[in-house]
Amino acid sequence: MDRGGLPTRIILARHGETEWNAAGRMQGRMDSPLTRQGREQAGMLRRNLERYLATCAATCPETACNRLAAAWSSSLGRAVETLGLCLKDTDVPLCKDDRLDEIALGSWEGLSFSQVEHEWPGRFHAFWHCPSRYVPVGDGEYFEDVQKRMCRAISDMAAAFRGGNVLVVSHWIAIKCLLARLMGLGLDAMPYMPKPENGAFTVLELRHGHWFLNLPHGGENICGD
DSSP states (O other), X not given: OBTTTBOEEEEEEEOOOBHXXXXXXXXXXXXXXXXXXXXXXXXXXXXXXXXXXXXXXXXXXXXXXXXXXEEEEOSSHHHHHHHHHHTTTSOOOEEEOGGGSOOOOGGGTTSBHHHHHHHOHHHHHHHHHOGGGOOOSTTOOOHHHHHHHHHHHHHHHHHHTTTSEEEEEEOHHHHHHHHHHHTTOOGGGGGGSOOOOTTOEEEEEEETTEEEEOOOBSSXXXXXX
């Protein structure tokens, strides 16, 4: 805790639904536009964020408790668009960091889930059920590499905005990699963790040098979609 004992909060959200999410295609570093539902989820994120910050303000008189100190997204269009819609007409600077990007999937990007499962059944199974044994295709990433860059990004943001609230918009696998690491779980626990829902957020609090995980906020289902 810093600045009068205030915790540092990372408000970690997943982007809104995209066309490829809806079609069952694997995105990775490739992109597709937000759907109408995805744009609505960005608006829902804004409303839920406002309610959360109001709750923080009710329990803490400090100005830092009820406002955002910074807002970051990955460099990918779906996260950038979600953050922009969420914070439209606010004075919060919107920043990008490619360390928050989704896992690179190499040759899988743009293919349907069923196509990938048919062409690479063993690797597809490892990806979803045993991440520690997953070997990427082409220029894809290992889960360990995603985990390392996500942890570095969040640590840097927490250090730069001590005692403040930071909104971060990232991606499904990237978020799960980070949470597994902060919770002290191995990669192979990831299949048993709730899937981050489009437009929902989880709060990470840094207090006395330790991370604490709050429950997800918002979305259609509290534990995932």
